[in-house]
Amino acid sequence: xxxxxxxxxxxxxxxxxxxxxxxxxxxxxxxxxxxxxxxxxxxxxxxxxxxxxxxxxxxxxxxxxxxxxxxxxxxxxxxxxxxxxxxxxxxxxxxxxxxxxxxxxxxxxxxxxxxxxxxxxxxxxxxxxxxxxxxxxxxxxxxxxxxxxxxxxxxxxxxxxxxxxxxxxxxxxxxxxxxxxxxxxxxxxxxxxxxxxxxxxxxxxxxxxxxxxxxxxxxxxxxxxxxxxxxxxxxxxxxxxxxxxxxxxxxxxxxxxxxxxxxxxxxxxxxxxxxxxxxxxxx
Amino acid sequence: xxxxxxxxxxxxxxxxxxxxxxxxxxxxxxxxxxxxxxxxxxxxxxxxxxxxxxxxxxxxxxxxxxxxxxxxxxxxxxxxxxxxxxxxxxxxxxxxxxxxxxxxxxxxxxxxxxxxxxxxxxxxxxxxxxxxxxxxxxxxxxxxxxxxxxxxxxxxxxxxxxxxxxxxxxxxxxxxxxxxxxxxxxxxxxxxxxxxxxxxxxxxxxxxxxxxxxxxxxxxxxxxxxxxxxxxxxxxxxxxxxxxxxxxxxxxxxxxxxxxxxxxxxxxxxxxxxxxxxxxxxxxxxxxxxxxxxxxxxxxxxxxxxxxxxxxxxxxxxxxxxxxxxxxxxxxxxxxxxxxxxxxxxxxxxxxxxxxxx
Numbered sequence: 260x261x262x263x264x265x266x267x268x269x270x271x272x273x274x275x276x277x278x279x280x281x282x283x284x285x286x287x288x289x290x291x292x293x294x295x296x297x298x299x300x301x302x303x304x305x306x307x308x309x310x311x312x313x314x315x316x317x318x319x320x321x322x323x324x325x326x327x328x329x330x331x332x333x334x335x336x337x338x339x340x341x342x343x344x345x346x347x348x349x350x351x352x353x354x355x356x357x358x359x360x361x362x363x364x365x366x367x368x369x370x371x372x373x374x375x376x377x378x379x380x381x382x383x384x385x386x387x388x389x390x391x392x393x394x395x396x397x398x399x400x401x402x403x404x405x406x407x408x409x410x411x412x413x414x415x416x417x418x419x420x421x422x423x424x425x426x427x428x429x430x431x432x433x434x435x436x437x438x439x440x441x442x443x444x445x446x447x448x449x450x451x452x453x454x455x456x457x458x459x460x461x462x463x464x465x466x467x468x469x470x471x472x473x474x475x476x477x478x479x480x481x482x483x484x485x486x487x488x489x490x491x492x493x494x495x496x497x498x499x500x501x502x503x504x505x506x507x508x509x510x511x512x513x514x515x516x517x518x519x520x521x522x523x524x525x526x527x528x529x530x531x532x533x534x535x536x537x538x539x540x541x542x
Numbered sequence: 543x544x545x546x547x548x549x550x551x552x553x554x555x556x557x558x559x560x561x562x563x564x565x566x567x568x569x570x571x572x573x574x575x576x577x578x579x580x581x582x583x584x585x586x587x588x589x590x591x592x593x594x595x596x597x598x599x600x601x602x603x604x605x606x607x608x609x610x611x612x613x614x615x616x617x618x619x620x621x622x623x624x625x626x627x628x629x630x631x632x633x634x635x636x637x638x639x640x641x642x643x644x645x646x647x648x649x650x651x652x653x654x655x656x657x658x659x660x661x662x663x664x665x666x667x668x669x670x671x672x673x674x675x676x677x678x679x680x681x682x683x684x685x686x687x688x689x690x691x692x693x694x695x696x697x698x699x700x701x702x703x704x705x706x707x708x709x710x711x712x713x714x715x716x717x718x719x720x721x722x723x724x725x726x727x728x729x730x731x732x733x734x735x736x737x738x739x740x741x742x743x744x745x746x747x748x749x750x751x752x753x754x755x756x757x758x759x760x761x762x763x764x765x766x767x768x769x770x771x772x773x774x775x776x777x778x779x780x781x782x783x784x785x786x787x788x789x790x791x792x793x794x795x796x797x798x799x800x801x802x803x804x805x806x807x808x809x810x811x812x813x814x815x816x817x818x819x820x821x822x823x824x825x826x827x828x829x830x831x832x833x834x835x836x837x838x839x840x841x842x843x844x845x846x847x848x849x850x851x852x853x854x855x856x857x858x859x860x861x862x863x864x865x866x867x868x869x870x871x872x873x874x875x876x877x878x879x880x881x882x883x884x885x886x887x888x889x890x891x892x893x894x895x896x897x898x899x900x
Contacts, residue, residue, distance in 0.1 A: 433627035436594050441641035441692075442615035451640075455631040 286519075292512035300508040312509065320513040331498065334514050337491040341473055342521060344409050344490055348472030349465050351414035357457070360423030361449060365435070375424075382417040386478050394481060404485040413478060419464055426460050427453065463536025466529050470522045491518045544605035544618075544695035544728055545570045546591065552599035553586055553752075561587055562752045563600065568745075571726045573719075575743030577733055579775070583752040585700055588732045592621050592698050604696060615644075620689030621698040624705060626681045628673040628688075634660075635669040638688045659691045662721070679710045686718070690725065697722070697729040703738065715741060736776050740764075748772050766889075770896040773820045773889055779851060779864045781889070782826075784819045788812065795819050795890065801836040806885030809900060811892075817899070820889035823851065823866040826881050834880035838863065841875055852879065 288307070292300060295310035320334045331337075362368070363375050386393060393412045402408030430453070438448050454461075479490045489497070495518065498511045526533070546568040553561035561583045568574045576584045589595040591602060593614035602609050609617050620641075628637050635656055642652045660666045663683045673681055682702060689697055699718075703711045719742055722729050733739055739746050740760045748755040748763065748771070755775075756768040767773035773781045786795040786803070788811045794804040795817060803819065811817065829835070841862075844851040850871045853864050865881065873879075890900040 431625060431627060433623040433625055434629065436592075436614070437621070437623060437627040437688075438629075438640075439594070440592065440614045440619065440621050441688075442644040443640075447644065452629065452631075458631075 289512045289515050292508050293516050295509055297507055297509050301505050316509045316513040319510045320517065331494060332486060332489060334491065334517055336487075337489060337494050337514075338517065338521070340488055341490040341492065341518070343406055344475065344479065345469050345472035345521070347406060347410040348413050348475070349468035351410060352416040352419050352468050353461055353464055355414055356416050356419035357423050357453075357461070359420050360427055361453065363420070364424055364427040365445070365448075378417050378420050380417075381415065382421075386413060390477070390481070397482060402482075404483055404488055406488070408482045409479055409488070409490075410472075413472070413475065416468075419468070422460065422464065423457065426457050430456060459532050459536035461536070462529050462532035463534075466525055466533045469525050473522050545572075546696060546728060546730070547603045548591075548600070549603070550600040551587070551590060551597060551602060553583070553590060553595065554598045559598075560752050561590070561598075564749075564752075564754055565600075566747060566754065566757050568728060568730065570728055573722050573729045573731065573742060573744045574747060575731045575733060575739040575745075576747045576749060577736060577739035577743075577775075578749035578755075580734055582749040584732045584734075584749050587749070588698055588700055588730060591696070591730060592619055593617050617696075618692075618694050619696045619698055620692045620694040621700065622682075622685045622689050622702045624701040626673075626685040626702075626705075628681060628684055630673055633670050633672055634665060634676070634684050634687075637673065637684055638691050641688065641692050655691045655693075656687075659687045662690070662724075663687050678706050679714060682706060682714055683717075686721070690721075695728065697727050699729065699731040701733055702731075703733070703735075711738075718742065737778065740776070748775060750775075766898070767820075768898050770818060770820070770891045770893075773891065773898075777822055779823050779866065781820045781822050782863045783891075784821070784863070785893075786817055786819045788815045788817060795888075797836065799836075803835055803883070803888065804885060805888055805890065805900060807900065809890060811899060816893055818891040818893050820891065821883055822887065823864040824849075825887035826865045826883050828867065829880040829882040833882045835882050837878055837880040840873060840877050840879060843873055843875055845870060854879075 288305070291306055291309050293316050294313040295306055296312045296315065299306060299310060322333055359378065363371060363378075397403060397408045397412055400408075402411065434452060435448065438452055443451060474492060475490070476492050476496070479488075480493050480496075483489055483493075491514065495511060495514055498514070499506050548564055548566050548568075550563045550565050551561060552559060552563050564587060576587060578584045586595055590597050591604075593609065593612060593616075597610050604617055604619070629640065632640065638656045638659065639652045642655065647655075656669070657666070660669055663686060665680070665683055665687055668676060668680060668684075673684065676684065682705075685702065702718075703714055706714060715738060718731075722742075731739075731742055733742075740763075743760060745757065745759055746763055747757045750771050756763055756772045758768075760776075763772055763776050767776060767781075770783070774783065784797055786797045788809055789796050789802065790813045792809045792811055792813060793807065794802050796802055797819070809817075829837075838854040840852045840854050842853040844853070847870065849869065850867045850873075851864055852867065852871075852873070853862060855862055865879075888900065889898065891897065892899050
């Protein structure tokens with residue numbers, strides 16, 4: 260607002276600062292917990308100021324072995340698994356949906372709208388809803404305990420298809436016609452026009468989908484029994500599940516901190532394209 | 543360079559036919575303008591020549607080839623679109639060279655042709671810029687440049703000046719005309735603007751509701767409009783159309799108020815038949831003593847400096863009438879005027895068919 264009212268300025272600032280504290284506080288606690296040793300973390304009340312064991316905990320977490328009595332992979336291995344899963348899901352979703360959106364927008368095949376609505380309806384069927392049949396399909400395809408089993412069922416995406424469709428619809432028809440007169444066939448048009456023109460949208464989608472993939476919990480938990488394939492998000496939960504012992508909060512929180520890093524890196528490095536891709540309407 | 547011939551070309555969308563059998567031939571190097579009101583099918587016809595719309599019936603030939611089934615890229619045409627359709631992610635150079643690159647023209651040759659074309663269009667300083675850094679007129683020129691570098695047999699223009707402001711439009715119109723004369727490439731140009739059509743075209747094809755009303759030189763269309771539609775479409779202000787009946791001897795028209803307008807010839811029509819009489823505003827003169835044919839009271843007067851336009855209600859049967867007089871005439875509304883017109887400037891139409899009968 261353009262008004263100059265000091266009281267409201269202060270009030271809005273207070274609300275915003277409270278909001279930031281509310282969101283940042285758990286992360287602060289995680290960080291603090293990752294800097295104390297196990298002995299300190301087992302006493303009440305829990306500390307709010309950082310201790311001096313940050314690098315010890317980092318070493319513990321990276322080495323892996325037994326945490327809270329549960330056999331664990333080294334963190335870098337779990338993170339590698341998560342990374343592979345997140346990348347395969349993000350890239351797979353983008354490829355599948357950009358191709359299906361291309362087909363739906365630019366090709367006139369029988370039952371085109373029928374196919375579009377079929378894709379659209381799958382919005383109502385996330386993995387959690389179709390978990391049993393999907394598991395059955397993956398199991399009978401022999402994809403249990405594999406990267407393919409982890410990612411393929413999550414790849415088909417109605418939202419991304421829909422988004423690319425909207426992007427393509429904003430590209431004027433004359434551009435296609437002009438390219439046709441210039442002699443570009445369907446494949447050339449896709450690579451020379453559509454891909455470069457939807458670059459920012461692809462980037463924005465990649466950020467969203469990478470985080471979606473990275474944070475998958477239920478599906479990896481179900482599909483992988485082999486601990487060499489366990490992902491970091493699932494493992495953090497498992498570390499907490501020890502029945503008899505106190506959870507080793509220092510190592511767990513360090514692992515959680517590490518698990519937060521890749522999504523943050525992706526967002527920070529692609530921030531500009533991300534904002535452009537979600538806000539830009541002019542083609 | 544090629545000629546184009548249309549042979550009873552038809553187009554329908556499902557059961558509704560939008561182009562009803564258009565024929566005509568366009569000579570090599572000729573500049574033909576297709577003009578008509580919006581929705582008359584002019585863009586559809588152009589897009590059929592380009593290959594962007596399928597042809598339901600008839601035949602289109604470019605050069606000696608029948609192109610009905612050919613892809614746009616195989617017809618060796620170039621098209622300039624109303625919104626230019628430049629590729630926003632490519633530089634001006636890449637925009638102009640894209641078609642050549644696909645046709646696998648050698649790099650050196652591409653560079654030479656693009657640079658030559660840029661020179662003609664004064665685009666050389668902008669070759670590295672992206673389209674969004676250019677003004678409307680420059681984008682328009684890039685779109686034309688993209689067409690020119692291809693050295694096509696035929697240029698197609700789809701209302702290329704409609705997105706420009708009035709001043710730039712006049713300027714670009716001249717540039718297009720000069721360029722077409724210089725390159726001598728057969729061109730088909732679509733517009734709804736009759737002034738644009740008259741200034742640009744060697745010949746005009748006037749379309750109305752999917753049929754050709756008349757196909758001829760601008761002066762033909764102006765002097766001898768074949769139909770009522772062409773008569774009112776070409777010329778500004780539009781031709782005055784009055785209702786009248788044919789006199790006993792079929793050599794003059796009697797207006798509803800009883801005025802007799804001699805035609806200087808005999809009409810091939812029955813006495814008493816009703817007709818439409820057309821008079822261009824600029825052909826009506828103030829009457830000197832004794833030769834007044836009709837008169838009316840002026841209503842609104844537009845003083846434009848170069849000429850004065852007098853509007854008036856005329857008689858019962860006609861709603862309004864305009865007269866354009868050269869120079870400045872200081873008159874007030876409500877003045878009674880007497881007018882005359884030469885018989886060769888009269889246009890008589892059959893009100894049923896709309897066809898010219900004199």
